[in-house]
Amino acid sequence: MTASATPDETQDGQPEPGLRADAERNRDRILAAARRLYAAEGIGVSMAAVAREAGVGKATLSRRFATREDLITAVFADRMDAYAAAVTEALADPDPWRGFAGYIQAVCAMQAADRGFADVLTMTFPASKALEARRTAAYNGFLELIDHAQAAGHLRDDFTSQDLVILLMANAGVIAATGDAAPETWRRLVGHMLRSYAAPGAALPPLPEGPSPSALYRAMVRLARTGADAS
Known part of the structure; x- marks a missing residue:
């Protein structure tokens, strides 16, 4: 078992057979929340945001996944x-x-x-x-x-x-830049x-086919707004 694994999890992040039902439900909720957030926003999402999305406390998240890499591996x-x-x-x-x-x-x-x-x-x-x-x-x-x-x-x-x-x-980079505005550009x-x-x-x-001029323009506007929000 790695140093980051919790006592009721195996090395690859899978629950042990004896894991309590409520703890297993929490784990499933955390994984589902992380999948949603990572798919929409990338893996830069904070652990705190994952805990909020899953409806669990930070301590519960830490018991299931001690590190960000543990969570990413499982997801x-x-x-x-x-x-x-x-x-x-x-x-x-x-x-x-x-x-x-x-x-x-x-x-x-x-x-x-x-x-x-x-x-x-x-x-x-x-x-x-x-x-x-x-x-x-x-x-x-x-x-x-x-x-x-x-x-x-x-x-x-x-x-x-x-x-x-x-x-x-x-x-x-293209996927992140175009988002929903021109999703097939890649x-x-x-x-x-x-x-x-x-x-x-x-x-x-x-x-x-490439994106239409209007779709590409919307993607450029979206990217500019994202950059402004980050600054």
């Missing part, structure tokens, strides 16, 4: 499993380039669906061994995916795994980036 464990599974599915595609492009689109879609997960994919949590193990498994699979797509001659030879990190950072970014990764002769997926 995003299933999403990190899906992240690792996406690369396994891509590697199973008999067309390496199609598998590569599909993986890029799938991971960026995961980011778009959950702002918190968009944050998690561009950060590391050294104290969370479970979360980082899933990330490492996905990364190693992605390295293999790169090798296959380059060997097939459809992925540029100068593409590296760092380019995915750059894309995820850029995609997270698809256009990903479409352009896949074209930049493709070697000559690779089959290019259709380029998604």
